[in-house]
Amino acid sequence: xxxxxxxxxxxxxxxxxxxxxxxxxxxxxxxxxxxxxxxxxxxxxxxxxxxxxxxxxxxxxxxxxxxxxxxxxxxxxxxxxxxxxxxxxxxxxxxxxxxxxxxxxxxxxxxxxxxxxxxxxxxxxxxxxxxxxxxxxxxxxxxxxxxxxxxxxxxxxxxxxxxxxxxxxxxxxxxxxxxxxxxxxxxxxxxxxxxxxxxxxxxxxxxxxxxxxxxxxxxxxxxxxxxxxxxxxxxxxxxxxxxxxxxxxxxxxxxxxxxxxxxxxxxxxxxxxxxxxxxxxxxxxxxxxxxxxxxxxxxxxxxxxxxxxxxxxxxxxxxxxxxxxxxxxxxxxxxxxxxxxxxxxxxxxxxxxxxxxxxxxxxxxxxxxxxxxxxx
Amino acid sequence: xxxxxxxxxxxxxxxxxxxxxxxxxxxxxxxxxxxxxxxxxxxxxxxxxxxxxxxxxxxxxxxxxxxxxxxxxxxxxxxxxxxxxxxxxxxxxxxxxxxxxxxxxxxxxxxxxxxxxxxxxxxxxxxxxxxxxxxxxxxxxxxxxxxxxxxxxxxxxxxxxxxxxxxxxxxxxxxxxxxxxxxxxxxxxxxxxxxxxxxxxxxxxxxxxxxxxxxxxxxxxxxxxxxxxxxxxxxxxxxxxxxxxxxxxxxxxxxxxxxxxxxxxxxxxxxxxxxxxxxxxxxxxxxxxxxxxxxxxxxxxxxxxxxxxxxxxxxxxxxxxxxxxxxxxxxxxxxxxxxxxxxxxxxxxxxxxxxxxxxxxxxxxxxxxxxxxxxxxxxxxxxxxxxxxxxxxxxxxxxx
Numbered sequence: 001x002x003x004x005x006x007x008x009x010x011x012x013x014x015x016x017x018x019x020x021x022x023x024x025x026x027x028x029x030x031x032x033x034x035x036x037x038x039x040x041x042x043x044x045x046x047x048x049x050x051x052x053x054x055x056x057x058x059x060x061x062x063x064x065x066x067x068x069x070x071x072x073x074x075x076x077x078x079x080x081x082x083x084x085x086x087x088x089x090x091x092x093x094x095x096x097x098x099x100x101x102x103x104x105x106x107x108x109x110x111x112x113x114x115x116x117x118x119x120x121x122x123x124x125x126x127x128x129x130x131x132x133x134x135x136x137x138x139x140x141x142x143x144x145x146x147x148x149x150x151x152x153x154x155x156x157x158x159x160x161x162x163x164x165x166x167x168x169x170x171x172x173x174x175x176x177x178x179x180x181x182x183x184x185x186x187x188x189x190x191x192x193x194x195x196x197x198x199x200x201x202x203x204x205x206x207x208x209x210x211x212x213x214x215x216x217x218x219x220x221x222x223x224x225x226x227x228x229x230x231x232x233x234x235x236x237x238x239x240x241x242x243x244x245x246x247x248x249x250x251x252x253x254x255x256x257x258x259x260x261x262x263x264x265x266x267x268x269x270x271x272x273x274x275x276x277x278x279x280x281x282x283x284x285x286x287x288x289x290x291x292x293x294x295x296x297x298x299x300x301x302x303x304x305x306x307x308x309x310x311x312x313x314x315x316x317x318x319x320x321x322x323x324x325x326x327x328x329x330x331x332x333x334x335x336x337x338x339x340x341x342x343x344x345x346x347x348x349x350x351x352x353x354x355x356x357x358x359x360x361x362x363x364x365x366x367x368x369x370x371x372x373x374x375x376x
Numbered sequence: 377x378x379x380x381x382x383x384x385x386x387x388x389x390x391x392x393x394x395x396x397x398x399x400x401x402x403x404x405x406x407x408x409x410x411x412x413x414x415x416x417x418x419x420x421x422x423x424x425x426x427x428x429x430x431x432x433x434x435x436x437x438x439x440x441x442x443x444x445x446x447x448x449x450x451x452x453x454x455x456x457x458x459x460x461x462x463x464x465x466x467x468x469x470x471x472x473x474x475x476x477x478x479x480x481x482x483x484x485x486x487x488x489x490x491x492x493x494x495x496x497x498x499x500x501x502x503x504x505x506x507x508x509x510x511x512x513x514x515x516x517x518x519x520x521x522x523x524x525x526x527x528x529x530x531x532x533x534x535x536x537x538x539x540x541x542x543x544x545x546x547x548x549x550x551x552x553x554x555x556x557x558x559x560x561x562x563x564x565x566x567x568x569x570x571x572x573x574x575x576x577x578x579x580x581x582x583x584x585x586x587x588x589x590x591x592x593x594x595x596x597x598x599x600x601x602x603x604x605x606x607x608x609x610x611x612x613x614x615x616x617x618x619x620x621x622x623x624x625x626x627x628x629x630x631x632x633x634x635x636x637x638x639x640x641x642x643x644x645x646x647x648x649x650x651x652x653x654x655x656x657x658x659x660x661x662x663x664x665x666x667x668x669x670x671x672x673x674x675x676x677x678x679x680x681x682x683x684x685x686x687x688x689x690x691x692x693x694x695x696x697x698x699x700x701x702x703x704x705x706x707x708x709x710x711x712x713x714x715x716x717x718x719x720x721x722x723x724x725x726x727x728x729x730x731x732x733x734x735x736x737x738x739x740x741x742x743x744x745x746x747x748x749x750x751x752x753x754x755x756x757x758x759x760x761x762x763x764x765x766x767x768x769x770x771x772x773x774x775x776x
Binding site: 001002003004005009069260263264274275277280281283284285287288291292293295296298299301302303305306308317320321369370372373 | 377378379380381385448659660663664667668670671672673674675677678681695698699763766767769770773774775776
């Protein structure tokens, strides 16, 4: 058992940390987030040039063979910087599906340019009725000759507005909550019958509602085995859940640190507010929650890196913790910043919004607590 | 970063498991399992078994008869101890005063006291709190006035755990009041409980048991050679000791054992009734506690890893104490819930191995559940109350 990082892992973490500190301060982030695209293409290109978009892929696919530990290190820093560039959507979600199920021709068409930063992609993991159950898919794909005809509606498609390729889970057999019968299709965003309505989210990301009406695509667009897309989909969502949980740990730590700092500088009644015991004890609680969540995150990534039998359950535990302790830390940070904590001007408000969105993504605390109790 | 144990660690784990399987006394196992308080002789017998194997002074360096184990070995050992529900060793000698003596004591003190701690020939207790000095420990008033080569000790110590069994007591006493900071007048003194002028009065606690005592010192003559370290430095030594104490009282491995047992118990159907674990509210409370405990296990491992590279257990050990005791008390409450009506009978005569099992009221052992629940309300109060721990973290970790 060992908590230390390899030299390469430390370098990866430090390079992103340095980038956040020097090139991605809060003002820069706010300028980027206010753009119509919602992110900076130059920044995204830089992520690719620095190799960050390649870390999670195999050497064969042009990557660095990174795993859960590298993912954690990167996401924690992205959380700290409130990074809005679509790393989760492109690399973890769409890239996660492509690296697991795309054939060599599909990889060279989509994965290679994705890693190089020249292509955007999105995974449509949710439907209006599905809530957090990714096997609840009512979008259908009916075979017609050598083609498939897709009909259905997808919601909260992260990066859906700019994506060149949409990965659409659609039902090729079975009933609408069966795990079997889901196939994954790579659909060009400009295909006939694809209607995309994009919008910003509360946390300054970009998402889209996507309607698919008689979208006809060739069977070459099926990623992996027909009917058996669920296992890939659930692996990818697990990994993405771990990713946003690590991002949340970066957010929690930052909010706690900033709150302690603020309480030392903000004076009322002639003394810094950090001298009040009522506030001190609350900051000790948030520190403890930060440490406990970090501990659970290390447990989770080490179990997942080792592919332990209970790996998925550790993700459930971590996401539950983020949705409870994380939200608590965030609310305390806002409260202790007083009126300033609820202004658009202060970064605290934006960290708060991102961690709020994280709780509601890929299953909230209650959802994951129940999964933890009854592991599949 | 990885979770695997090394080959040596796996072998060590197997060795410990085998040893316990062979050497854990059946009568002590039964008492533990049935919630019957252990006698003085039980504790000593178990400690002697551990010591014969060289596994008693887990935290001591090798040169003083300790194990010299790595943090991972200590963690594995604690897990195996908990897995068989073995009693914790009585900490006052081996985990508390022992390290103070080998760190700050004279050679003569080391020779006189350490071997008897290892062999459990001498039972130690702790004299810190006083009736007027609880959380504000530095206000303590027990005086030790120098008279030639003895100190004359007068005062009262309280909450002295298992003091009724003790041969010796280590005390924080006031040797001077003529100091700039009141902490500077405090010294660390070792006192023979047989000394004339020492009296022990039992304090009966909420569950009806006799675990703690009040100890009076009236003109007790203590040789100056029983002073540990320098006069006036006792507060510093005492603080170091408390940090060790706090790390130990998190009780992560024992809570793990108890949560497994809770789940087993809640899964049973009593007389054809519905198992409690099928109640979603209850299952969620258990799961929440389990997740918090898993986090604490890794917080403790991170602390141990940091200690292993040379850092002292610092103020963050306070965090382990706070969450560790919160989890213990959450489990106590869940055990009460699981017992239901059978948490209510109060029949002290049943808390005895000789009481025939068939005559006990209750299903299984539930009638002892309340003892633990009530007794363990102490956990968030002792060792520096959890609020005092928060003050310590606020000051020394957060810099507030």
